[in-house]
Amino acid sequence: MPAIVLIGAQWGDEGKGKATDILGGRVDYVVKPNGGNNAGHTVVVGGEKYELKLLPAGILSPTATPVIGNGVVVNLEALFEEIEGLEARGADTSRLRVSADAHLVAPYHQALDKVTERFLGKRAIGTTGRGIGPAYADKVSRVGLRVQDVFDESILRQKIEGALHTKNQVLVKIYNRREVEVEEMVEYFLSFAERLRPMVADTTLMLNEALENGKSVLMEGGQATMLDVDHGTYPFVTSSNPTAGGACVGSGIGPTRITHSLGIVKAYTTRVGAGPFPTELFDKWGEYLQVTGGEVGVNTGRTRRC
Structure with a gap:
């Protein structure tokens, strides 16, 4: 069955969380393979807005098992704060699994x-x-x-x-x-x-067994291609590999099992933080995109460059 990789094709904030949420209801597992609570995904469910940082966007899919993979770096304090925030709003987080190797x-x-x-x-x-x-x-x-x-x-x-x-x-x-x-x-x-113990598993084994048994797995990369530590605008990059290859390493799923790689883009480009951005707009149109697009970082609260 399919193992699907979903990545950002720009500098992030392309809408990966929304895309994951759309696909999350059609797959059995949703995996976060890289990054930590430096990522930010916005998901709207039933008219309610959820801002996710460390948890996979698939945590809100009622039929999918959300997985934090071995390639993630986990801030336990942030993890439980996020879980508590979702549970306070009636979300079920009991299916979450965390790699013992993360x-x-x-x-x-x-x-x-x-x-x-x-x-x-x-x-x-x-x-x-x-x-x-x-x-x-x-x-x-x-x-x-x-x-x-x-x-x-x-x-x-x-x-x-x-x-x-x-x-x-x-x-x-x-x-x-x-x-x-x-x-x-x-x-x-x-x-x-x-509190952590019931969530911890050998997720590499779990995911490969799931694929063997005909289940489908979606891997949602944090950050984006141009922030990849090897292939991005180094040194203004993240510390992991948010590309399709990084998804394999961060989940323990081999590349031969990947059936689809989906790159998410938006109509204009944004970037948070320092680093080269050749097409950045410093005029009224750049300001228009920031205001109209609500371009403020989910995680940092910083205004995105447009």
């Missing part, structure tokens, strides 16, 4: 993200300050925390100690910030363990 965003990632961006000054990248880049950096440096680590206090403590050994030096000696306590971080992550 990496975690720690408070120290957010601290480093903000201070380094400020330090860059005019050379700032335009990061959301949510700790996404530092979390991915730890993943590549092999000192990252994974979802499964939350369920083993000994391993969790060892990994946090290893990560903070260098990070505290940077925070204190370079940026004049306070040292992050190991025990404080251990307690922070353990506080989510029991």
Whole structure:
């Protein structure tokens, strides 16, 4: 059965969430394969507007199983805030599954993200300050925390100690910030363990078994092609691969299983944050597009360049 990839073909904000919501009622699984709570999807259901950041847009599809894939970096605090917000409005989030292999965003990632961006000054990248880049950096440096680590206090403590050994030096000696306590971080992550446990699964196995059993899977990439860390306008990019290839890596579904890749565009182009934008309008028409199109970032609240 089909494995469908849906990606943004510009700099983001093309309407991927809406497209996912339309397709979500026709598929069995909707997967978020990359990014974190730096993405922003707006979905309108029954006249109600929902703004999703970390959760897959398919969370609002009554028949689909929403999945946070192994390629996502997960801020647990943001995850449960978003879940609570949806449940308060009557949404059912009980089907959500989170990959045991997904990496975690720690408070120290957010601290480093903000201070380094400020330090860059005019050379700032335009990061959301949510700790996404530092979390991915730890993943590549092999000192990252994974979802499964939350369920083993000994391993969790060892990994946090290893990560903070260098990070505290940077925070204190370079940026004049306070040292992050190991025990404080251990307690922070353990506080989510029991609530998180029922959601965690080997999602790669689950999704491949689903395809073997004739089920359909939709993968919704965060951000967009021109923000891809390899193929975008580097260095003004995100820290993951929001292209079709990245969807395979971030979900554990091999490329030979992909039956369709859909690129979403809108009639004009927008961009949030710094970086090249050759066709940007600085005149009344640029302002018209911003106002008429409601071009304000779902996640950042920043006005989009048009």
